[in-house]
Amino acid sequence: MLLLALCVICSYAKLSLNQKVMQRISQSFMTLELNEVESMTYTVPLDHFNANNQNDFDIHYFVNKEFLDTNDPNAPLFVLLGGEGPASPKVLQNNYVIDSLAKKHKGLMLSVEHRFYGASTPSLEMDKLIYCTAEQALMDYVEVISHVQEENNLVGHPVIVLGGSYSGNLAAWMRQKYPNVVEGAWASSAPVEAVVDFYQYLEVVQNALPKNTADLLSFAFEKWDEMTTTEEGRKELGKIFNTCTEFGEKDIQTFAESIGTALSGYVQYNSSNWKSSYESTDSICTEINEDVVNKYPLFIKEKYNPEWGDKECTSSSQEESYKTLQSTSTYAEGNEGAAGRSWFFQTCIAYGYYQAVSEQSSVKWGKLNQLQGSIDMCKDIYGIDKDTLYNAVDHINVRYGGKKPCVTNVAFTNGNTDPWHALGVTESDHQEGNLVQLIDRTSHCSDLYSEKETDVPELKKARHNELKFIAQVLANVPQN
Incomplete structure (x- = not known):
């Protein structure tokens, strides 16, 4: 699972709170059938930025083409970015908004595991672990997305990335660093200000x-x-x-x-x-x-x-x-x-x-x-x-801008009952081209889930705004 909040609390002998939540959710999905989800791997360099380093390893990713319209020349890719835990193919079913987006826009769903988590771990020795960085992970995502586009005849089709908490950071940063690859991003509960x-x-x-x-x-x-x-x-x-x-x-x-x-x-x-x-x-x-x-x-x-x-x-x-x-x-x-x-x-x-x-x-x-x-x-x-x-x-705040990133086409959402909102983008000043929402009575990453009857009205409205925002981003993409 990839979605929920990083939270380094309690004894470090334990997993972080976020990792425990992801583990519990994965266990709760064990009875679900995979249906259309395919599990695959793609080989990436250990160090994308040093051609002299010939080491590589496999990144695991999952694809769901259930709603993909292969005849649509603009069918988008919706990509759920991996976070600080093992990935699961179950995230590409009907539990999250990525499913709603793919169904509405007749697109392909893709989830990519973060390097050095789950099955995408070459080693945890220090000589390898030093390559566990956001910059390396973003390049993994670029390569996997390009590969999936080529394999499915979707080269040139628009890409929307999604993430929650740390992977919400990655979603915003990917749009910021690789706007030629990503048209828009949904960054839920993203603590973009390092401290x-x-x-x-x-x-x-x-x-x-x-x-x-x-x-x-x-x-x-x-x-x-x-x-x-x-x-x-x-x-x-x-x-x-x-x-x-x-x-x-x-x-x-x-x-x-x-x-x-x-x-x-x-x-x-x-x-x-x-x-x-x-x-x-x-x-x-x-x-x-x-x-x-x-x-x-x-x-x-x-x-x-x-x-x-x-x-x-x-x-x-x-x-x-x-x-x-x-x-x-x-x-x-x-x-x-x-x-x-x-x-x-x-x-x-x-x-x-x-x-x-x-x-x-x-x-x-x-x-x-x-x-x-x-x-x-x-x-x-x-x-x-x-x-x-x-x-x-x-350095990380200088590189990406902290709570004042220079980026467009990103939906920044936070819940005001979530402690992580203190490090997120919650003010719309100087955020032209983005959607910024601080949602009342809403906890961590709640907007990334599919709507439930028990959702508070504020959350339902905010999620509707995000879906509308992503639709507008796609509408503004030049047609193929």
């Missing part, structure tokens, strides 16, 4: 909670934070939160991430389309507020860990976190957590996105979840120091 200290994430989470929840959590966390300072206190916390292992001083950061960000997923995917039975943030907080000191640990153990955790217990071991990210076993070799190594590497060499409680933050709880922990992991695991990290983030 090391993403303190705003947890601030949005805090603001989304009922009024008194943050104050109650602040009171409880003050007590729990104090308990981490002694061995006896840490042992007691281990019992209270059912930690997977006893934790020492070096593990405090990992433990703090686990318990300090547990509500984030429930805010980011609040009333999300991907799971109709998803419990709302309000209902969870109502229960917690009754007795926060006892009910919050119970929420971690009985709701959060079973829903998002790799285990029934609470992660607290820095050593286990490091082992997971240091493992070079691939997804094809049975390592379901392989995407974590690829994605955290990308955050260290381009994006940051670290959701901590820093000096700039107004968040009232989880203050032991510090930015320095993520910076240290970049150095310890990949050898990427602090200066390199900050310079890389600055």
